[in-house]
Amino acid sequence: MLRLYDTQTREVRDFVPLEEGKAGLYLCGLTVQSEPHVGHVRSAVNFDVLQRWLRHSGYEVTFIRNVTDIDDKILTKSAEQGRPWYNLAYDMSRELARAYEALNVARPTYEPAATGHVPEMVELISELIERGHAYAASDGSGDVYFDVRSWASYGELTHQRIDDMEAAADADPRGKRDPRDFALWKGHKASEPETASWPSPWGRGRPGWHIECSAMAGKYLGAAFDIHGGGVDLRFPHHENEQAQSRAAGRPFASYWVHNAWITTAGEKMSKSLGNSLLIPSVLERVRGIELRFYLVAAHYRSHVEFSFEALDEAAAGFQRIESFLERAGGVERAEVPEAFAAAMDDDLGTPAAVAVLFDTVRDGNRADDPAPYAAQVRAMLDVLGLDPADPAWPSSGGAQDEKLTSAVDALVAGLLEQRQAAREAKDFATADAIRDRIKAAGIEVEDTPTGPKWSLA
Incomplete structure (x- = not known):
């Protein structure tokens, strides 16, 4: 049975879904303000696993x-x-989609955008006002706030007392009853574009950050669902506020809270503000997407990872050894995963132990007279981790790495074709045929055309 560390209870718990045989999972996606970096995609990869x-x-x-x-x-x-x-x-959403595709992050069942769900947010805010847990600011701003002191359980997710919390810095505090009250709706300001506002009972404006996820989770998963995930930095205030406003509206919300840790550089959280972010296209100039995913998967999702290119290169070399074993074993179908692998995954997604089983199986396969059964298990484990090289979901092009490889092959073949053409012009047909045979033996077909020889993979 799968057991997960629940952030709220601070213990590893058996996963018991609300409905037998089904699981509802909500992951807080990104705010698409800029290009995604390695720290961003860790959350997507972890919850994809x-x-x-x-x-x-x-x-x-x-x-x-x-x-x-x-x-x-x-x-x-x-x-x-x-x-x-x-x-x-829109542009940053497309960049994010490309990053997910490069790392074989499977598409979710639905990927809702906040701007497409403003009516659901307005409805939820109205429910909170009716229940006495929210209020419209009296300063004429058009803001609406959640009244944290009206909800006795506020702080239960992060185990904090209200009086120990910092003020919510999401709106002008002059319209708040308590500095910790957080914005559900933000009235339109003259300094903001008109297009960034929608009609509401409180005047034109836009939703606060926290209400967005509550409304979208409720629409697609219902009032109660199984697992809510996200980065550990979202626990407070974002997830605390999500839970409070949802439960205050009479919605049980998530049964389990699962958070992944940061990727750090020089001991600090990787972020755009620190200027130490590593954008995905840049990293993929050094390693393939499948190697970057292996690097991210090999660490436990709750462990902080200190990013370094040396560690990334080491992970890439390790994955290449797995690929080499599969190539030597030849094409095999997937088998069942080993029991030790399943036990590791059931133990709070213990990917480090699962990867150790993976390498042990590769080692045993290399020693075996018949490596095929071991290769079949390796493929099964890689499939669970989203790392099977034969998975057609992997991009056919590995980005800059493959472009460099293609250019190198093109240059080598072009050089051989020039030698072949020189031999033909010298009527040294034996040499010309020998060069053509060498090229063909490498799996490359050559076609002589009126504009010169052209080559393609056989």
Whole structure:
């Protein structure tokens, strides 16, 4: 049975879904303000492994991963760049999709965008006001706030007392009853574009960050669902506020909270503000997407990872040894995963122990007279981790690495073809034929055309 560390209870718990045989999983996606870096995609990769293991374990999974495409940060960044906020959000959403594809992050069941669910947010805010847990600011701003002191359980996720919490820095505190009250709705400001506002009972405005996820989770997973995930930095205030407003509205919300740790550089969280981010296209100039994913998967999702290119190169070399074994073993179908691998995955997604089983199986296969049975198990384990090289979901091109390889092959073949052409012009047909045979033996077909020889992979 799968056991997961529940952030709220602070213990590893048996996973018991609300509905037998089914699992509802919600992952807080990214705010699409800029290009994704390695720290961003860790969360997506970790929870991709979770949903793959749930499916492998026989669950019917509904997996929701949202996109926050309206937010203070997006408005600020777009203004700095002198372009519409929706243009920035759209472009960065496409960059994010390309990063996910490069790392074989499976598409979720649904990927809702915040701007497409404003009516659901307005409805939820109205419910909170009716229940006495939210109020419209009296300062004429058009803001609406959640009243944290009206909800006795506020702070239960992160085990904090209200009086020990810092003020919510998401709106002008003058309209708040308590500095810790957080914004559910933000009234339109003259300094903001009109397009970044929607009609509401409290005037034109836009949703606060926290209400977005509650509304989207509720629409696609219902009032109660199994697992809510995200980066550990989202526990407070984002997830604390999500849970409070959802439960205050009478929605049980998530049964389990699962958080992945940071990727750090020089001991600090990888972030755009620190200027130490590593953008995905740049990293993929050094390693393939499958190697970067292996690097991310090999660490336990709750362990902080200190990023270094040396560690990344070491992980890439390790994965290449696995690939070499599969190539020597030849084409095999997937078998069942070893029991030790399943036990590791059931133990709070223990990927380090699972990867150790993977390498042990490769070692045993290299020593065996018949490596095929071991290769079949290796492929099964890699499939669970989203790392099977034969998976057609992997991009056919490995980005810059493959482009460099193609250019190198093209240069080598072009050189051989020039030698062949020189031999033909010298009527040394034996040499010309020998060169052509060498090229063909390498799996390359040569076609003589009126404009010169052309080659293609056989």
